[in-house]
Amino acid sequence: MAQAQGGYYVPHQSYWPIIGTIGVTALVVGIAMYLEGMALGTWVMGGGGLITAWFVFGWFSDVVSEGVRGLYSDQVDRSLRWGMIWFIFSEIMFFAAFFGALFYARMLSVPWLSGEDPATSRLLWDSMALNWPTAGPANAAMEWRPMGPWPLPTINTLILLTSGMTLTIAHHALKDDNRTKLIGFMWATVLLGTLFVGLQAYEYYEAYVHLNLRMDTGIYGSTFFMLTGFHGMHVVIGTLMLLVITLRCMKGHFDPKSHFGFEGAAWYWHFVDVVWLGLFIFVYIL
Template sequence: MASVKNHDYQILPPSIWPLATAVSLFTMLFSAAHWFESMRANATLSAGAGHTFMIVAFVGFAVLIFSLYSWWASISREANAGEHTPVVRIGVRYSFMLFITSEVMVFGAFFWAFFKYALHPMAADGSFPLNYGVWPPEGVSTLNPWHLPLVNTILLVTSGAFCTWAHHAIVHNERRKAAIGLAVAIGLGWIFTMCQAYEYYEIVHGGEFSFSGNVYGAVFFMATGLHGAHVLIGSIFLLVCLIRLLRGAFTPKQHLGFEMAAWYWHFVDVVWLFLFVAVYIWGAGGSAH
């Protein structure tokens, strides 16, 4: 019969959500860029246009969140309906590996910038003499890596350990232990986010350095801020997995959504370890306080 499925592949029905995600993401980024530019220009005409771009950017962000929620909800329904066969799961794993590889490239760009200027720092006039460049730049008082950065490292590594414990519990069909492990992993991730927000507050109000004015601050906030965004996204990813687990969605043999969340969370852990060693410890030089 034509309606009987006689293969292991998944044939997806037409969906509006990929297109809606792409359009809303482009709208948000395009409008945000013009909004920031109008703020920098600080002109009367630009201020009115900037207000419009600000509204469009937030509308694009709202549509983006709704589109992603609807898209991922449909994927969860497909998994619960048994559409994720072994062949499909292999394809999803490979695609997620490629996604994480692209994330490695993104963070690699910021590490490249950091090491470029740390190993060959600019002089005050913007030139690159071998003997006169100073790193960290003059006037920058970097953070003591053995205070709050070390606490954040312990929090995130411990969270990764509980995530692994939850995965092990799912494989052995110990759902209660898996739920506890996931809940603790999520809680530690949120504590990490709050600690990093406090760290940013202390940096800005303490006058150590800022986003503008020197390359150290720009690279620091871009790299650690991007990582912080990944921690927030990963925490939401794990929270969705916890909700699905409590609803009986995962089994010892089929828990693909949790596997992807765990991979993502461990990637976030590894990136932070590189940031901690490279930026907070090695890159601080002798100016840490």
């Protein structure tokens, strides 16, 4: 049973970590099997995805219930905040690796292969001249076009920036105990996040059908879809988080002095906004 020790809430024993381990393992193994063309890959991946979804819903439901019942002390609140801070830091490192791959390809590999480093150019791709964006020397004859900043990426940038504003307004409304304004601007934020995902899906359609830009379009295609795809996944996760927080706001789970669940989701969403600004500049414009 759950108990309090020194004012710090100690949860009861939980089976959710075991279920989460099984679900995530099955999901990853299923994806690997699918990529290898194994017949059972789709089933294992689907089963792992369902178990993972069950695990997330169940464990988060328990945490929400504990918070609503007032079981969390100020010390627990500080622990949750630090946990969220370190989680976002890990996400920063995650995207830093992909931005680093883009930097390496653009600023080091392409110049080296184009003659800046004579040994590299002569031994690997003699007389090859490359300029970014490029699919790389092995795909030099491939016909494709890069994705420019206008119109879809620019529109999506404005959408995400606007969503950050509506979320901030909702946060101030929560602090002022204005539930009508809070719920209205939270729904606006959720709708803007959903619109962003829809427009990015259409952007991918345009890339594949009209630009011949695919994941196998050399180094440009791989870095483009790696960065924008992982960011899009984070937008989907963030939108789901904001949807849950909006429903909790409607149920009155938060008050002006105690609302870390809201703040944690807001921190995550603002992080997603900042990452997109980096993507917009270094992937679409430069």
